[in-house]
Amino acid sequence: MSERLTAHERRGAIVALATSDGRAGVEELAEHFGVTASTIRRDLALLTAQGHLARTYGGAMPSAPAVETSFGQRSHEAFRQKRAIAAWAAERVGRDETLLLDAGTTTGHLARALRHRDRLTVVTIGLTVVNELADADGVEVLCLGGRLRHISQGMVGPFAEAALERVTADRVFLGADGLTVERGICEADLEQTRLKELMMARAGRVYVLADASKLGRRPFHAWARMPASWTLVTDDGAEPAEVARFRAAGVEVVVVDERGRPSRYA
Template identity: 55%
Template sequence: MTRLPGADRRADIVRRAKTVGLGTVAELAAVYQVATSTIRRDLAELTRAGELARTYGGAIPILTSNEASMKQRLGEAFEAKRAIARRAAADIQPGETVLLDAGSTVSALAHELRTSEGVTVVTTSLDAMVILAEAPQVHVECLGGTLRHLSQGLVGPLTEIALERMTFDRVFLGGDGISAFDGICEADLRQTRIKEVMAAQSAKTYVLAHAAKLGHRPFHAWAPLPTGWTLITDTTATPESLAPFHNQGVDVQVAPALP
């Protein structure tokens, strides 16, 4: 990166914090080709201005809303989510038992499954339950637990206990951000714990994520993913954003755009 004037560098630090996340002071110094003392002064100034909150070794953005509601997410990247859902649905075979996470892209998959025959769907998602309530040929098992109002999903020990008494052919997970190295990023540790249990109980793990979520690190709670998991994303994903996933042995599938 070309060295930036101080004001431009600080603006770019804020942009970086809100998109890909910030590393350590030393990592930022390397990115911007300045001394670590310069980065510390930048972070201190941005903290005083109320644009960042300092953490050990770095900083995080101060956001007006840390987590989008389910209603807000349903309107984001709508066509990309539909394409991802259609590609995911194509892998599900009659007679299988599949597990659906909460989230807008996974809800789009529930919509695709309304016409399925001989499939059992188990879910923590209130939205998926409502969608599939109008599909009497789909057998639906609803997991109990504590409702997270923002995500419209069920979490907590009751959900975990129910999950640990079942196994699944496939699980379809969503996330606020997806890392090839760390797994799924979420706002709440209860969410990441549920996703980890879901993956552990499933023969095959899928993550459904449109391109803007790849490499995105908006929060500090993570769910690790099993070896050989599958990422389904959309055609706007760049080779650069997909390369870390390929390098980590992830099965990367790009859903064709809808006609």
Template identity: 55%
Template structure:
């Protein structure tokens, strides 16, 4: 009986989050007549299943059949992204040339890369450029090309031509989703073609994706993961989500993070309507 009540409550939480875009822990606890800790466990369970995504400073409903904007993505899994970005930046060694993709998680590396000495950053989007533009210790190269407003990243023939003249020690890539069988998922083929070129020009490849992006297939454009790729995700990623990647020869790093009270107490639906 308790299991049935728990399943019913969680289903209703998802339904409400889909319709309103926001579910507060205290309000839900009163509504269902349970403790806030029970609701937090519900939210943790639903997050691990990819049914909701916790946010920082609020919540947003995400439609997985349409590409969300950079602003919308910036509030998804804030603390997880911040921890992933910090870990990724720590891998950069003095004297290296690294490529940083467009996106919110990889863009969050900027604040940490400011402290790196004798590093060249090849920027694939505006976010990392803005973060490093006033960093005197960083040499910046820009891919150029066509700017995609939704992602604020550069794509197209000019970006690909620039990549063909470069090699990098490390490439840090973002993704709309990541699947162990198919690789990196993006909204358009022009994006996955560029990501394949990025991976081809790098000695070490890292894909930065928090747990809510693992095992999802929201679009139909794919970039296969080369052998030796490292998937960097957060500690909430379950073995069910990460085991397929390890079986495919991908190294999985789970970065722990401490959630803020706001991030812990709000939720947004993955697959809900805008």
């Protein structure tokens, strides 16, 4: 190529080439983009981790359609990173606040971190959040109700949406299956994305808790649009270029280390 692309542009072009040709080889890609084979291998490793491609011997091919994993499967993925993200989020919460907590594994970690708080109200659609706070005497728990999505252990649908109209919150903490600068939060189900948008509209501060593996991913075709102001909280495994893209779009990004403290490398 005569014009040198940014790393993000090059990876997008790699996905497009693999999709159109059915396969993309390392050596061919290196020659096409004018970069080293090791650079292409790093690109392919990242694109594979993000679910865009599947690795083959000597290259990559388009990945199979994404399949939503169960809550139990997700609970073992990026465990330490999710716990660290939740620890940072818990430090933002003060007494007498009302929170909206999404369903998901990372918000489950956040609920656990809030178990010993006093004078706190948590409004949630997540069964894990309810279970974590069931014996937390200092936390008032309000369940929005609705239809249970067994695979996500969360409530969705018109009952939950109607209940949201009756509450507001100081902060909302959301999870995501994928997250991009251009489109927002990616989920497997349209009802999930609609509920996330409504939750964001009812809160004073919006936080998306997403470990590094979620950034730049588009595993499904349902999207929640983001408000003008929101905060992304991720871990220090996030690619610096991906973090920079969110910041360039005006998003506040907090990158935490394994202890839940802002990373000095962010």
